[in-house]
Structure formats: C-alpha cells, structure tokens
Amino acid sequence: MLLPRFEYHRPARLDEALAILAQHQGQAAVLAGGTDLLVGMKHKLMKPAHVVGLEALEGFGQIQEQEGMLLLGPMLTASALAGEPGVRARATALALGAGVLGSPQVRNRATVGGNVCNARPAADMCVPLLALGATALLQSAHGAREVPLSEFFLGPGRTVRTPGELLCGVKLPAGGPGVGSGYQKLGLRQALEIALVNVAAFVALEDDGQTVKTARVALGAVAPTPILSPGAEAALTGQVISEELIRQAAQAAAADARPIDDHRGSADFRRQEVLVLTRRALQQAWQAARQD
Amino acid sequence: MGGKYDVIGGRARRVDAVDKATGKAIYAEDLRFVGELHGALLQSPLPHARVLNIDTSRALKLPGVKAVITHKDVPATRYGVSPARYDETVFAIDRVRYVGDEVAAVAAVDLETALEAIELIKVDYEPLPHVLTVDEALAPGAPQLHDEYPGNLCAEVHQEFGDLAAGFAQCDLIHEHKFVNKRQDGGFIEPQHSIAVYDHTGQLTLYSSTQVPHYVQRTLSMVTGVPIGKVRVVKPYVGGGFGPKAEANPLDLCASFLAMRTGKPVRMGYTRAQVFLHSRARHQFFHTMKTGFKKDGTIVALAHQCHLEGGAYSSFGIATVYYAGSLLGGPYRMKHMSYDGYRVYTNKPACGAQRGHGCVAARACFEQQLDIVAKQLDLDPIEMRLKNIMENGDVTCNHMSMSSLGMKECIQAVQTGSDWQEKRGKLPPGRGIGMASGFFVSGAGYPIYRSDTFHCTVTIKVQEDGGTVLVKTGAAEIGQGSDTTMAMIAAEAIGIPLEAVRLVSGDTDYGVDLGAYSSRTTLMTGHATKEAGLAVKETVLTALAQELGIERQRLDLKKGLVQISGEPVDFSALRTKYIKEHRGWTDHPDGEQLTFTEAARVAFLKHGTIVGTGKYKPPVLGGLHKGAAVGTSPAYGCSAQVAEVSVDLETGQIKVERITDAHDCGQAINLTSVEAQMEGSVSMGLGETMFEEVKFDKDGRVLNPSLGEYHIPTVLDMPEMKCIVVETGEPNGPFGAKEVGEGAIMPTIPAILNAVHDAIGVAIDELPLTPERVLKALAQAKQG
C-alpha cells in the first residue's frame, strides 16, 4: 500500500506550527505518532496535501503538575504514560488504558494527543480521560481555548477542533488521598484489541472516607463517541459507597449505554458487559481511593 | 542423544535461522530486477454480475503504463487445482462471481501508476442476484454460479463402509450432534508476491511466494502455452503458507502474461486485503453426526453429513469435501461409517486447503460428541477413548492402514503430563479441563493430477574438492524447516556432519517435488534425500575400496570419518595423494582415520563428479472406492492434547491456560522443529477456536480484511505448553519419520471445547468462542 503524495513540515516552534496550519486550512494533517494517520492515508481515507509533524516541538512530551492539576503534553506516548509513576498514582485509569493500548510497538508511537484527536468511540485513552474529568487545550494562530472532553467529541473521528487548531495539551485534576480510578477493557485477544466494551470509573470520597463527593463513569464502544453516564454519576454522588451502591450505579450505566448491533457484537451483549465492567471499574476506583 | 543416529533426533540450529533473525533472508518482494515493471489487478467490486464491456483506453493512455490485459488478451484456458474441476480462468470472461474476481491487469513503470491505471479502466456490469450462504445457494430457484454445476453443487460425496443399519441396530445409545466452524483466513505473515521474467529464448521464470513450485509450473505452462521445459518456478524464502499458497494464483499468471507481453520483468503483490479476497483458506463446515455406542462406550457406527460453504471456485475443494469425511475412519475402531458431503458454490472468495485440510471441524464435532456421550454413559472421556483406540497395524473401515500409530501412547502421555486424574471433576467453577485426539496423513498418497510421477526426486552432488555435498531438491521450505530436515537426513544417510551439507531447494530446475502440502515433505522428500545420500556414500566408498584394494563391505562412514572393519589398513599412500592434490593448503588431514573428504576426492579423481540421486513414490495403497485417493497415505501421524481453561462467568471471556500436547511423529529428525510445529498448530487451532472468522456484509464484501480485525492469536494468547514427542518408528518413513505439521492441530479445537464444557457445563457447538457466544450459552443453560 502506498502513501499518497504530500508535503512534510517539521516546525520547531509552536507559532510556526500554528502558522502552517492557518495557511493550509483544511489541507494539512497533524502528525503525532502516525499510528492512526498513516494507516488512514494508506487506505486513502484522507489525502492531505500537507503533513505537519509535531516531533520537533519543544515541551510537547512533558508532564507537569500545577495547582492540583496534571498537564499532559500531547506527544506523550502510551508507553510513557503507562510507565510513569506520577500518572499511575494520580491518573490511574489513564495509565491502565495506555498500558493496554495496542501492542508494545504501537504504544511506543501512539500519543495521547493522537488518541484524543482521533476520537474513536473505544479509544483506550479517551475513555479514561473522560472519566478523569480532563479538558482539551486547543490553540490556533488566533488564540487559545479550553474544552472539557465531555464536549469535545462529536462523533466517530469528529471533534470540535477546527483545522487551524492544535491540541497543545490535556489537563486533568490530579488524584490524591480519597481519590481513585479504574479501567476495564473487554476484547477478544490479550493484546492488539480494539475494545468490544471499555469502561473507566472515577471516585472521589469525602473526608469521611465513605461518602462519594464526585464520581464519573465513562463508557466506550457503546455510542458514537466515548460517553459519560449521568445515571451512574447521580446514583453515586452524595451516597455512602458500598458494593450494593456500585451495583446500582452499574445498572444505571448500562441503562445509559446506547450500543448498536454490529459485526463485532450485539447491542444486548454490549449492554450486559457495561454492567459487569462498570461494577469492576468502580470497585477498582473505590479500592484505590481507600488506599491513599 | 547417544541414540542410534549421529545427526537426526538432535536439536540442530536451523540453516535459515540467522538469515531470518537478521533480516537477510530474501523473500519474493525483496528481489529486484533491472527494468522491472509493477503490476496491479482490477478486481470485481460486485459479488455477482455480468460483464458487459471493459474499456481500457484511458488506462492505456496514462503515461508510464506498458500493458493492460483482460480476458481478450489471454487464452480462455480453464485451470484450477483438481483436473476434475478446472473452473477458473485468468480473467472473468462474461461474469464475475465474487467481490475480488479478476477482471484486468496492468503493468506500469511504478506501482503508483499501475494503481492509477486500474482506476481508469471502466467496466460495465449488470448486477446479478447473489448467494452468500449454503442455505441461499441450495434454495430452490437460487441464482446459479456455474452452468456446468447445477444446483450450485461443486461436488458431492456419498460413501458407506460396513453396514450402517446393522451397526445402529446393535447400539445402546445413539447420539446426534451438530457443529459449525467459521470461514478462516490463512493468516500467514507474507502476502503473496510474484515476479515473472520472460527472456529472449522464450523461457519463463517465475519467482513466487508459493508452497508448490511444481504445480505452479504445470499451471503456468498449461495456461500460457509456454512448453513446460521452458517454465521455471523459483520459490525464495516464504513467510508461511498453511495451505492457501498451495496452488498457482492470479498474480503468478498475470505477472507471467504481462512479462511475456512487455518483455520486461513484472512484479505483482497482494495487499493484506487482497489476501483475504484470494482466500483459499479453511471452509465453513456444517457437520451433523449421528453416532451409535454400546453401554460400555464402544463406538459402533457413524452416519455423517456435511455441507461446505465453498466460495465461487473449487480450488482444493474436491479434496476438502472428501477429507471432511474420510479421516473419521480413525483413530478409534469403528466398523460402520457413512458419509454424505456437499461442497456448495457461493458468491464469496474460494475456500481451499488449510492446515489440517478438511478435517479439523469434523474432528472437533466428533471429539466433542465423544465427551458428551462419555458424560451420559458416566465414563471418563480418556478411558472411553482408550477403549476404542487403534494401534499399530489396524486398518480403518475405509481402508487406511495404520502402519504405526502411537495414539494410545499419546493419550497416556497427556493424561499423566496434565495431572488429569487430579484435576478432572475437581476444579472450581469457571475452570475446566478437556482432552481430544486426532490424526492426519503423512503425505497424500497420490498427486493432485493422475500420474505415475515420482512425488519427489533429489540429487546430491559431492563438491569436487571433497568434503562438502550439495543437496538439490524442489521441496518447498515455507518456514516449517524442511531445508534443515533434508540437510540432516542427507548428513545422516551419508555419515557426515551437518556442517558438511549445503542445500538448495524450491526450484523446479532441481527436480520434481510436489511441494509443501498434506504434511508430505519429511516422509517423501526425506525418502528421496536418504536414497540419494546412500547412493553418494556407496559410490564414494566403492571407489575408496578399490583404491585401498579391500572389499567394499569393510568400509563405512560415520561423522565424516571412514570406518574400516577387520585388519588395519595402511592408507598412507592415499593420504599422500590427497595432500598432493591440495598442495599449499594448511588443513591437511592427519588423524588416525581417513576422512570423508579424502575419500570423496579420491572418488572424484576416479569417476569425475560424484552424484547420487533419490526418488520416492508411495507404494500402492489400500481402498478402491471412489475418493479413496483422499486420505490414503503411506503413514499417519497422531496427537492428543489436554487443554485447561478458565472462563470469566460474567464477561464470558475464556483464557486457555495450559495445553499438554503429545504427538507421534515416528522419529523426530529435528526435535526443536517438531516442537515448533506442535506449538504452531496449537496457536492456529486456538485462533480458530477463540477468535477467527472472516465476515461479510450483505453484498459479499469482507468486513474484516486486515490482521487488526481478523484476530489471529498473539503471543500473549498462547497457553503455557508442554510438548511430549512420541516416537513409534514408522516402517514406511525415512529413518522411521512421519508428519507433525497437521496432525498436531487436530485435537486443539475439541480439547478447548471440551475444557470449556467442563468449566461451564455447556457444550458450545459453534465457533469461535467469543465472550458473546459464551454468555449466550450460559444464559441458555440457566433457562434449562
């Protein structure tokens, strides 16, 4: 399979990159790890005349922590996120999701920015980030804006990002004592699997260690985008956490899922798995919240 | 080792290992020819349509395009695998029969131009109604694929051995069981690739990623009209085949026609998606087996029906439909068996042969049924199998002779090796253990076309300087290790170390060899190699005996040294003569014994180049009934496996934790390769059991034509494996050796199925065992 012809740009500074994107509105594709983009180009799903590589941009691969927030550079790879102790402790679900994305070779290339901008309904980093309450940091030649991930995804492969915008980072509240998250993925194989269903859960407990202050459950592969389950959130918030409460929340999540039948699985099956995986993800999150 | 052999039975490092590990091994796509052109195929986007018109004018005008060919430019010769069903032509003539059917081909200066030209060819199609399933194809009034084969019946088989009615009359229990697998893809790593070179003398040379240079040579000659003596097929290293590469493919033919037309070398390769369209992999089988038993578990009679969803053409299908029935004749004693098999045409890519050709779904169905019945009769499934097991010398009701059969030994080995007794019935919920057996041919008894040809010929030439020998064979190393195996057999036969053997293979110029299919190479090419090696040894030792003035019988070769029995012999004159031959060389022999090197040089000085030849053709094999040629073999390899699984009862996800595997290969030539075949078989069988299914949309397009969406097992999906090699010594095999390539896959699917049955209490009769299917089975069981 051949790549279509294109012009390659390798900006060293952010303003340069944004200028190129502004100049070639709609004709330019951003290249991070290339594990989605190049595959799509080879299949002729897109034929961008210009490709803008982010590899030389400074600071795009960094993790920063400020004022209780984690700031992730878009070029952080899945293997970096999976292995980084800070991420494992403070954004557990993301580290878990990144750790089961693809295979070691893919994880070494795949970036968080690429995963988010590619916006697949089952993406292994999108679902955890959604549960963790992350925000996308977008920037164009004309300015910057912040969009919560819950408003970022529009459909499979579609986001609110305009062609002139670059995702310059992802921001999320850093976990700490009383806070935990979990991630569950169901596939056929042990590796190289796009999830049949995946679920991420986040729980923050009050100081009493048992009342749920905030909770979020994100579901993958059961809607055109990764979605949050409002039902699960409502079931959990303000309640004393227990196995029974988790069971109720899982039921609410299953009710919120909007799966369809396709050749990979039926809607009924997916809903049934949402129930099981949500329960397990919440148990994981609760366990983690209790531990710190 | 310390056994009776010096080379075989050990763990030789494969001759291709370093090249493959370092990326130096040359595959078809790596070859480069000066002035080569790139070809591309235009394939039908419709599952069934009349071709009204093909307009190539715009493609021909595109700069860089050197040739565009359609059915008008090539002979309408029909070809295929079995001469009984030649139902393919190079290009569709008036009709396309599946999404992927070849319509035209282009050669251009580069691939980009060739692909662009393909898009410029305009074809007018008139869509026809299509059939995608067996039921649709067999329905009254169904659209017909081939006028010559009415009712969409590609082939049917009706056989009865023994007396079925009498058999069933004696039974205490009759059980009926249905089973269905899913259409597979071969899942080999290297997509097919072919390069054709046509020279000024009219010789056509094709470099192809194939398992069968010999059959490709015959098909090329038949279709192109180039005399067979001027067609040469060369197989570089091949990245796996597993069956789908066991026939001439459209790339082989199109590249040849394009090369003949342009006078330039032409290369063509499949993308991964095109591999799925060419297919020729495992069929979908719908089995119904009605089996009769006595109370004590004795198997008495089997009435078996099977429908195969075949796709648009026959490929290997005639053999497949026979295989699906015939290999149930063993490995259990059973006096009465009937079989009704139907291979059905559909508007999908053609299915063909894949590892365990025709037999794995049948084996899975039968072995699953044995487990169900064992439960009903309250018998241990292993004891029930042992009660019925065949042994050395048994002949099946359909006339297959088990000249060696270590089936019992294999079953006992996995019984002990897996701690069966401690585990069966004692595992916690969600965990299970199951076993199954199976066997397979060690080489098809007959060539695919009717002929008295030798199945293989081997030449071994002693290099004129003495010391090393060159083995030349047409055998196809496709990753299975046949090069190393043949080198080891040559070394053993001559009595020299493996390092003294060089080997070239996979070229029709080196002799006849039917190729790598039906697990034939070790036994058949092994025989020919051994014979050639013994001939070399004889010539060399006879010459040496004359030179030394002693009887030939006093001489032998072992590990490259001449053994002289009886009185000591003074060979100093001979040694001096040898040293003078190589004046100035520093590595003169000075040991107590004469070397093969010295002897071989002396023989050369006497006779000129020393060449030994070998050949093999199976003896006349049993069975006179129609279809007896499918399943008869000079020998049969057999396997037993115990699988242990854990099932997540909430998600339905299964993990195969452990497989204990025993295989009787007669005599291991290279122990490491035998174990590798056992592990590879388990991997492939596990994939079919757990994940693999080629899926289609309603318009006959493959939904998952990539290794991202067609899930073959990764290394993480592999169970822990314990391989036990059983060696019974096959009287019809070279040094006692027989197959391991396909027999080893037979028990995998049913062993896992039976373990899952043990774990969840339900027997699932449809593959693959996806979480969804497992959950459904659990829910049904709950409802009762």
Ligand SMILES: Cc1cc2nc3c(=O)[nH]c(=O)nc-3n(C[C@H](O)[C@H](O)[C@H](O)COP(=O)(O)OP(=O)(O)OC[C@H]3O[C@@H](n4cnc5c(N)ncnc54)[C@H](O)[C@@H]3O)c2cc1C
């Ligand atoms: C074999 C294989 C297995 C895979 N398995 C999985 C899996 O298990 N789970 C999973 O979730 N995914 C999987 N993927 C998909 C892919 O690896 C991930 O989505 C990955 O995170 C994409 O990152 P990337 O850096 O490679 O993105 P790229 O391919 O470089 O980019 C992806 C898209 O995002 C855009 N983009 C990238 N960065 C930015 C930015 N900073 N600003 C604006 N736009 C940007 C690109 O233009 C492109 O449209 C797999 C892919 C392959 C090839």
